[in-house]
Amino acid sequence: MSKECAAIILRNTIPQKQFSIAVAVVAVCAVISLFIGVSNVTPALLLSRTEDSHTLQVLLVSRIPRTLAILLAGGSMAVVGMIMQLLARNNFVEPSTAGTVEAATLGLLAVAIVAPGIPLMGKMLVASLFALAGTVLFLRILRMVPLRSVLVAPLIGIMLGGVIGAVTTFFAYRLDLLQSLNAWMTGSFAGVLRGRYELLWLSLVMMVVAYITADRFTVAGMGQDFTTNLGMNYNQVWALGLIIVALVTSVVVVTVGMIPFLGLVVPNIVRTIFGDNMRRSVPWVVVFGAGFMLICDIIGRTLRYPYEIPVGVVVGVVGSVLFLYLLLRKDAHVA
Amino acid sequence: MSLEIASRIVAAPRTVVLSRPLKRMLILGVLVAIVVVLFMTLNARGNWGFVLRFRGVKIAAMALVAYAIAVSTVLFQTASNNRILSPSIMGFDALYVLIQTMLIFVLGAQRAVAIHPQVRFLAEVFIMVAFAGLLYRWLFGKSRRSLHLLILVGIIFGVLFRSATSMMQRMIDPNEFSVLQDLLFASFNSFDRQLLLLSALLIGGASLAAWRIAHTFDVLALGRETAINLGVDYQRTVSVILVVVTIMVAVSTALVGPVTFFGLLVANLAYLLIGTHKHRWILPCAVALALIFLIGGQLIVERIFAFNTSLSIIVEFFGGIMFIVLLIRGIAR
Numbered sequence: 001m002s003k004e005c006a007a008i009i010l011r012n013t014i015p016q017k018q019f020s021i022a023v024a025v026v027a028v029c030a031v032i033s034l035f036i037g038v039s040n041v042t043p044a045l046l047l048s049r050t051e052d053s054h055t056l057q058v059l060l061v062s063r064i065p066r067t068l069a070i071l072l073a074g075g076s077m078a079v080v081g082m083i084m085q086l087l088a089r090n091n092f093v094e095p096s097t098a099g100t101v102e103a104a105t106l107g108l109l110a111v112a113i114v115a116p117g118i119p120l121m122g123k124m125l126v127a128s129l130f131a132l133a134g135t136v137l138f139l140r141i142l143r144m145v146p147l148r149s150v151l152v153a154p155l156i157g158i159m160l161g162g163v164i165g166a167v168t169t170f171f172a173y174r175l176d177l178l179q180s181l182n183a184w185m186t187g188s189f190a191g192v193l194r195g196r197y198e199l200l201w202l203s204l205v206m207m208v209v210a211y212i213t214a215d216r217f218t219v220a221g222m223g224q225d226f227t228t229n230l231g232m233n234y235n236q237v238w239a240l241g242l243i244i245v246a247l248v249t250s251v252v253v254v255t256v257g258m259i260p261f262l263g264l265v266v267p268n269i270v271r272t273i274f275g276d277n278m279r280r281s282v283p284w285v286v287v288f289g290a291g292f293m294l295i296c297d298i299i300g301r302t303l304r305y306p307y308e309i310p311v312g313v314v315v316g317v318v319g320s321v322l323f324l325y326l327l328l329r330k331d332a333h334v335a
Numbered sequence: 336m337s338l339e340i341a342s343r344i345v346a347a348p349r350t351v352v353l354s355r356p357l358k359r360m361l362i363l364g365v366l367v368a369i370v371v372v373l374f375m376t377l378n379a380r381g382n383w384g385f386v387l388r389f390r391g392v393k394i395a396a397m398a399l400v401a402y403a404i405a406v407s408t409v410l411f412q413t414a415s416n417n418r419i420l421s422p423s424i425m426g427f428d429a430l431y432v433l434i435q436t437m438l439i440f441v442l443g444a445q446r447a448v449a450i451h452p453q454v455r456f457l458a459e460v461f462i463m464v465a466f467a468g469l470l471y472r473w474l475f476g477k478s479r480r481s482l483h484l485l486i487l488v489g490i491i492f493g494v495l496f497r498s499a500t501s502m503m504q505r506m507i508d509p510n511e512f513s514v515l516q517d518l519l520f521a522s523f524n525s526f527d528r529q530l531l532l533l534s535a536l537l538i539g540g541a542s543l544a545a546w547r548i549a550h551t552f553d554v555l556a557l558g559r560e561t562a563i564n565l566g567v568d569y570q571r572t573v574s575v576i577l578v579v580v581t582i583m584v585a586v587s588t589a590l591v592g593p594v595t596f597f598g599l600l601v602a603n604l605a606y607l608l609i610g611t612h613k614h615r616w617i618l619p620c621a622v623a624l625a626l627i628f629l630i631g632g633q634l635i636v637e638r639i640f641a642f643n644t645s646l647s648i649i650v651e652f653f654g655g656i657m658f659i660v661l662l663i664r665g666i667a668r
Binding site: 092141144145149151152154156157158159160161163165166167169170173186225260261303304307309310313314316317320321323324327 | 481484487488492494495498499501502505506566595648649651652655656659660662664
């Protein structure tokens with residue numbers, strides 16, 4: 001597709017004004033996020049150009065990486081959720097309701113036991129292999145179930161996650177790795193510093209790939225017969241989707257930890273506004289996801305200042321309340 | 336071949352005397368006795384008086400928990416007319432832990448510790464009954480919701496309660512948090528001995544309340560419409576059951592902490608094993624199975640794994656698998 005063509009589609013499908021407002025809101029939050037923390041960093045201090053380079057140092061090493069990590073993780077997790085929902089044709093599926101996250105964690109544990117010394121990239125790749133296997137297992141099981149209700153899929157996924165989690169805990173308990181396990185299980189940006197988050201840029205690449213191939217996922221979301229009818233290779237779309245899901249999930253788990261329900265809540269909210277066209281909604285999903293994560297992290301950082309509540313916990317509370325709302329509102333199960 | 340048939344005919348009158356449920360119950364009873372004896376005597380060294388008392392208290396606590404979990408799950412499944420829900424899947428025990436934390440959060444750790452543990456326990460149980468009553472009344476209330484929705488909502492409520500708990504724990508001053516951890520940390524190896532007698536009394540009271548409406552259980556299991564048709568005061572009976580279930584869950588969670596799938600495992604195995612729908616058989620069978628698994632499991636964890644694992648992890652593993660199998664088989668319709 002040529003650039004012009006893409007530009008036209010962009011212009012026609014995204015209400016420009018609202019979108020710029022949304023982006024502006026997230027940008028403002030991001031700037032606020034730069035100036036929250038124990039170490040005193042204020043715009044005034046930065047501009048005063050004193051010899052003290054400490055402030056700038058904190059900003060460059062800690063605050064900016066952290067804010068970037070939040071935006072990247074939030075946006076990509078939301079996009080991944082949307083892809084999974086289209087592929088499984090089920091609005092209640094996302095990495096943490098499909099055993100994907102738990103499988104990635106098991107992969108990390110396996111690395112920590114077998115080859116603790118390998119670089120982060122290697123750990124991430126092993127984790128994504130496990131995540132891939134976990135997701136495929138989930139889809140296999142799903143095929144065996146008499147599908148009477150859309151709610152069966154998340155139920156099975158959560159239970160599968162529990163079973164994989166039990167295996168992980170069993171080995172972690174025996175090998176004294178419970179502490180690292182806890183770090184992977186609760187997402188937190190507290191440990192994000194320059195040099196320890198760069199892997200997350202991979203999720204930006206994945207977001208771009210998802211946007212370019214968005215139409216394929218939209219079509220795949222209409223079923224195998226329909227997709228084949230349009231002359232597309234259904235299995236190829238599936239494989240691509242699963243790889244994106246596994247990579248992004250494991251990158252986020254490795255660098256930040258588990259973030260529950262974000263990939264479920266954000267796409268569903270966007271869907272109620274824009275419908276199922278993925279290309280049209282991807283930018284919104286990214287912005288909403290990034291904004292959601294950012295606000296949750298700001299809450300976590302300010303609620304008990306100077307201590308910090310991990311973002312995974314805050315998202316757990318806010319996300320499950322929103323999930324409950326999605327489930328219990330009146331016409332939730334038409335999907 | 337003919338010999339076999341002949342022997343069967345000869346044996347037939349005897350099997351009539353002992354019905355299938357009774358026979359199975361007797362076997363289970365013997366198994367319970369075996370695990371109890373094994374637990375009390377295996378690897379015992381030194382002063383017998385001390386060993387027996389030490390292990391006796393432990394077994395009493397486990398028996399109480401086994402009884403509470405088994406009975407509460409079976410009754411909950413009867414009241415909600417299905418075989419896949421259990422109080423802990425619906426987030427009951429997560430709610431209890433949340434209430435424990437909330438109490439300390441509101442009062443402050445120092446003041447919370449100053450309260451007599453038994454008084455605090457009673458207060459927690461009371462708040463729990465009130466809160467759970469309201470919440471699940473609303474969930475199971477007027478509009479008929481699908482079972483899948485109920486389970487999923489219950490699970491998400493569990494996640495919400497757990498997240499809220501850990502959020503509150505982190506809001507508490509880190510110095511006070513260590514106090515809280517001591518209060519909240521419960522497992523089969525470190526339950527609160529002071530609470531044992533009070534727990535037994537509470538469970539006894541709840542059992543008595545259940546006993547008084549026990550004649551309606553079999554009818555209730557037929558479903559709401561049928562039960563009402565047959566003259567059961569549905570609303571009242573279900574409310575009583577919910578209160579009984581809530582008390583039992585609170586007690587077992589206070590003693591050993593949450594064990595998500597244990598009740599589900601035990602109840603479904605009981606249905607499978609006993610082959611009748613009558614509660615006079617299912618309830619004791621579930622309790623016996625719970626005793627065998629809990630005491631036997633603890634025996635294995637303590638003596639074979641040498642405490643290097645936790646029973647609840649193993650239960651989680653098998654319980655989760657069974658839950659998925661139940662879903663695949665379409666038992667949850």
